[in-house]
Amino acid sequence: MALMSKGAEADLYLEEYEISPGNKMKVVVKFRKEKKYRVKQLDRKIRSTRTRKESKLMHSARENGVPVPWILEVDPENFYIVMEYVDGKRLREIMLSKELSKESVNELFREIGRIVGKLHSSGIVHGDLTTGNMILSEGGELYLIDFGLGEFSKRAEDFAVDIYVLKRTLESTHYEYKETLKYFLEGYSQTFEKVREVLEKLKDVERRGRYVAR
Amino acid sequence: MPAGNAVTHNGRGSKFGGGCLISLGIEGTAYKLGVGIVTDKGEILANVSRVFSPKKGGLKPREAAQYYAENISSLIRESLEKANLSARDIDIVSFSQGPGMGPCLRVVATAARSLSLGLGIPIVGVNHGVAHIEIGRLITKLEDPLVLFVSGGNTQVITFQDRRxxxxxxxMDMALGNCIDRLGRELGLEFPWALSVQELAKRGEKFIELPYIVKGMELSFSGLLTSALEKIGKVRPEDLxxxxxxxxxxxxxEVAERGLTLTGKEELLLCGGVGALDRLKEMLKEMVSEHGAKLGVTPPEYSVDNGAMIAWTGILYYKSGTKHKIEETVVKQRFRIEEVEVNWR
Structure with a gap:
């Protein structure tokens, strides 16, 4: 297994997976690591609960038409999820390398808005909505990944935090794209009804300034 | 401060290397009343305190304030004696302006105002949380740490960004220190409850599952406390x-670890009274070592509420141009740390 990336909570591995005899596909294995600082019993409980929850969030998102990697296997007892490998690039890299025109990026954000609108309409908060957690596939489709901090929620404030995090990412990492949020919100309001309420909450969240840009 | 009362240096150059500023700080937000005397070189000349310990039940703000009022003058005298100074040697007075319990804050503010007016020296109202961080930075010498601030009234992960x-x-609900106190009290342990809980915990053998609630960077302790209180009498107190x-x-x-990843900081500072508990330090040490980061722990004397932290932060405020008019010294029970513009970093 080849290590793709190391995170605070989990590591990602790239692997070949045999879906039927002789029929292999590339997959990502997300493995939640042991934390030695906490007692074993608690550590196992946390890792299995979260593995189960993340797969539920992804499954539910997919059922509601949100493009997320397809899940092939979940093993909460061994703390891993096997999911489809999406061949493509992270949006963060694409935007930093400026390989797309501003118009294409704007168009892309309209689509991201529609996707996040669907996600929120289905009662799911992503929890870490940055361009590093979006993949543009070779086929030009946009995927949301990493639901490790996600929640099932219907609270406007939780949705507002998703938008706040994305907005801050645009302002700090991609500061040439500040006005791009406008396109996101256009798409967002096409697929999500309570936009006004969420934008109201967004003001509160911004006033508190609690969330750090990355 | 009245006009014409320009502050000059106290002239104790021979003892403190010349040109130094001496600050007296009064802390009183909960049940500990503290007075500290610190120079602008970061020398701590005195750090004395008295603790209000309720005879029965929890902490009652009014009773604590009454205790403060009875003790504050003699505690200030005690600090001066310890520092071998007279009141005239003090250049600025600072006090904990909030957050905290209203009646306690008001006693402390009143004492600070009378010192300021009586001695004709500037007064600075200091944010209690900022003070915890600044004394921690002074003592641990960490430059730009992520801060884990855990006390009776606060449980926060704090970072420094854009001057704040x-x-x-x-x-999302209760402060952890408060929960530990509550558990100790309900178990009938002795004050200070947190230390008693820690003593019992060291003899624990069996791990009992309790609610673990972390959502991203948010924590919740009320469910944990309720569940633990329900188990009193049903399981061994040591195990509980x-x-x-x-x-x-x-x-x-976990949230400290996530915070380190989010902010990219390479240092972690633990401060606040709960930081005096051994197992927490041990866990954090284990965690930061995996990240190649550094852990700084404010020693108990300065991690619990204390006067020295207020005195030192008063100096930082003052030297970066902040002093308050008497009418600006109104206490703020809900004083959020973000409200303070940090001009000294």
Whole structure:
């Protein structure tokens, strides 16, 4: 297994997976690591609960038409999820390398808005909505990944935090794209009804300034 | 401060290397009243305190304030004696302006105002949380740490960005220190409850599952406390204390770890009274070592509420141009750390 990336909570591995005899596909294995600082019993409980929850969030998102990697296997007892490998690039890299025109990026954000609108309409908060957690596939489709901090929620404030995090990412990492949020919100309001309420909450969240840009 | 009362240096150059400024700080937000005397070189000349310990039940703000009022003058005298100074040697007075319990804050503010007016020296109202961080930075010598601030009234993860301390993680309900106290009290342990809980926990053998609630950078302790209180009388108190501390400290360590990843900081500072508990330090140490980061722990004398932290932060405020008019010294029970513009960093 080849290590793709190391995170605070989990590591990602790239692997070949045999879906039927002789029929292999590339997959990502997300493995939640042991934390030695906490007692074993608690550590196992946390890792299995979260593995189960993340797969539920992804499954539910997919059922509601949100493009997320397809899940092939979940093993909460061994703390891993096997999911489809999406061949493509992270949006963060694409935007930093400026390989797309501003118009294409704007168009892309309209689509991201529609996707996040669907996600929120289905009662799911992503929890870490940055361009590093979006993949543009070779086929030009946009995927949301990493639901490790996600929640099932219907609270406007939780949705507002998703938008706040994305907005801050645009302002700090991609500061040439500040006005791009406008396109996101256009798409967002096409697929999500309570936009006004969420934008109201967004003001509160911004006033508190609690969330750090990355 | 009245016009014409320009502050000059106290002239104690021979003893403190010349040109130094001496600050007296009064802390009083909960049940500890503290007075500290610190120079602008960061020398701590005195740090004395008295603790209000309720005879029965929890902490009653009014009784604590009454205790403060009875003790504050003699505690200030005690600090001066300890520092071998007279009141005239003090250049600025600072006090904990909030957050905290109203009646306590008001006693402290009143004492600070009378010192300021009586001695004709500037007064600075200091944010209690900022003071915890600044004394921690002074003592541990950490440059730009992520801060885990855990006390009786606060449970926060704080980072420094754009001239302000910003809370990036926080309890959604109760402060952890308060929960530990409550558990100790309900178990009939002795004050200070947190230390008693820790003593019992060291003899714990069996881990009992309790609610573990972390959502991203947010924590929740009220469910954990309720569940633990329900188990009193049904399980060994040792096991209960052990499981309670293991669970809650793991929650803190998890958000601290996530905070380090989010902010990219390479240092972690633990401050606040709960930081005096051994197991929490141990867990954080284990966690930061995996990240190649550094842990700084404010020693107990300065991690619990204390006067020295207020005195030192008063100096930082003052030297960066902040002093308050008497009418600006109104206490702020809900004084958020983000409100303070940090001009000294």
């Amino acid at each position: 301390y910003r809370v990036i993680g926080e309890t 204390c052990y499981s309670f501390l293991e669970t809650s400290f793991a929650m803190l360590t």
